[in-house]
Amino acid sequence: MANLEGFTAPGVLRLHPYIPGKPVEELERELGIRNSLKLASNENPLGASPLAVASAKQAIDEVNLYPDDMAFRLKNKLAALHGVSFDSLIMGNGSSDVLDMVARTFLQPGVNAVFAEHSFAMYPIFTTACGAECKVAAVNPPEHQSMPYGADLQAMTDAVDENTRIVFIANPNNPTGTWVQAAELKAFIRALPESVIVVLDEAYIEYVTDPEFANGIEWLDEFPNLLVTRTFSKMYGLAGLRIGYGVANPALAGLINRLRHPFNANLLALVAAEAALDDQAFVSQSIANNTTGLKQLIAGFEAMDLSYIPSVGNFISVDVKANGNEIYQALLRKGVIVRPVANYNLPTHLRITVGQEDQNQRALTALAEVLAK
Numbered sequence: 001m002a003n004l005e006g007f008t009a010p011g012v013l014r015l016h017p018y019i020p021g022k023p024v025e026e027l028e029r030e031l032g033i034r035n036s037l038k039l040a041s042n043e044n045p046l047g048a049s050p051l052a053v054a055s056a057k058q059a060i061d062e063v064n065l066y067p068d069d070m071a072f073r074l075k076n077k078l079a080a081l082h083g084v085s086f087d088s089l090i091m092g093n094g095s096s097d098v099l100d101m102v103a104r105t106f107l108q109p110g111v112n113a114v115f116a117e118h119s120f121a122m123y124p125i126f127t128t129a130c131g132a133e134c135k136v137a138a139v140n141p142p143e144h145q146s147m148p149y150g151a152d153l154q155a156m157t158d159a160v161d162e163n164t165r166i167v168f169i170a171n172p173n174n175p176t177g178t179w180v181q182a183a184e185l186k187a188f189i190r191a192l193p194e195s196v197i198v199v200l201d202e203a204y205i206e207y208v209t210d211p212e213f214a215n216g217i218e219w220l221d222e223f224p225n226l227l228v229t230r231t232f233s234k235m236y237g238l239a240g241l242r243i244g245y246g247v248a249n250p251a252l253a254g255l256i257n258r259l260r261h262p263f264n265a266n267l268l269a270l271v272a273a274e275a276a277l278d279d280q281a282f283v284s285q286s287i288a289n290n291t292t293g294l295k296q297l298i299a300g301f302e303a304m305d306l307s308y309i310p311s312v313g314n315f316i317s318v319d320v321k322a323n324g325n326e327i328y329q330a331l332l333r334k335g336v337i338v339r340p341v342a343n344y345n346l347p348t349h350l351r352i353t354v355g356q357e358d359q360n361q362r363a364l365t366a367l368a369e370v371l372a373k
């Protein structure tokens with residue numbers, strides 16, 4: 001037998017693969033149960049945008065054809081929507097694909113990427129895969145007044161050194177749901193050297209209702225080193241189609257686009273995404289459901305005397321004051337799938353996606369029962 005590990009890229013050897021939320025089908029197969037509830041992957045509980053689904057259905061008969069590699073129609077629509085040029089856009093097979101592309105464009109052994117503790121799991125995975133180092137900045141302490149567990153931009157600035165090539169920041173962040181203020185974020189980016197690419201991951205921005213919330217796309221003219229990523233997985237309910245994008249200054253977007261796989265955005269995803277952008281009714285319903293659902297979950301946590309991390313996403317992380325993995329397992333036996341976040345260094349928290357009212361109630365009741373044991 002050849003010593004395969006001896007030939008493996010060092011970054012790949014150090015990888016710990018991403019652990020996704022448990023699929024409903026898998027749990028039901030394992031336990032022989034039905035009617036389980038998954039609130040574990042920040043999927044839209046209202047389903048997919050109906051306009052997107054109708055478009056994808058119309059296009060299904062054309063899947064013998066390769067998709068439009070240029071994504072002409074979708075990119076034109078996004079360019080008009082965001083007030084950016086066509087060449088500013090990078091299509092992705094989900095926005096994770098764009099995160100991978102930017103990592104492979106700038107990271108290699110000897111350099112590093114900076115991000116905050118409890119950041120999205122893909123940042124360390126893509127950084128490590130490239131053989132680069134992860135520099136993890138401390139976050140606000142749990143007793144912080146306004147934003148416990150939130151990113152500490154000063155600590156992130158301090159972590160940047162001459163070998164830093166990328167700073168990743170999600171706003172709001174997953175799995176915490178915390179956010180940074182527009183003025184502070186802008187000052188943070190402005191103070192960084194232009195040689196550092198700032199990846200601003202806005203996967204959940206469509207759920208944020210505060211009109212003052214930072215929209216990084218508006219800052220692209222000022223920052224040639226800024227890449228903003230967006231996705232159709234969360235608000236638009238198209239997680240299963242895999243489509244997202246990045247927006248950056250055309251020079252930066254052009255570099256990243258060099259290593260984009262041809263046809264990475266599939267034919268159904270392209271037409272569905274285009275239609276989803278017109279589905280204002282679905283967006284409004286999703287925001288309304290999320291806003292009331294967050295309040296419902298918070299009221300439930302408070303009734304159980306549990307603290308939670310402030311969130312403006314479509315999920316919230318609650319401190320169950322016990323071993324999170326054990327509570328997660330006990331909830332599974334009740335057919336409720338949430339997300340343990342011990343792998344994010346939050347061993348007593350569980351992340352719960354905001355569902356519909358009855359789903360939130362079922363999750364709260366199950367949690368109360370499990371904790372009462």
Ligand SMILES: *Cc1c(COP(=O)(O)O)cnc(C)c1O
Nearest residue numbers: 094095096120174203231233244
């Ligand atoms: C879900 C998520 C993404 C991207 O998901 P895709 O399905 O690949 O578009 C990116 N960043 C964060 C923080 C997320 O939670």
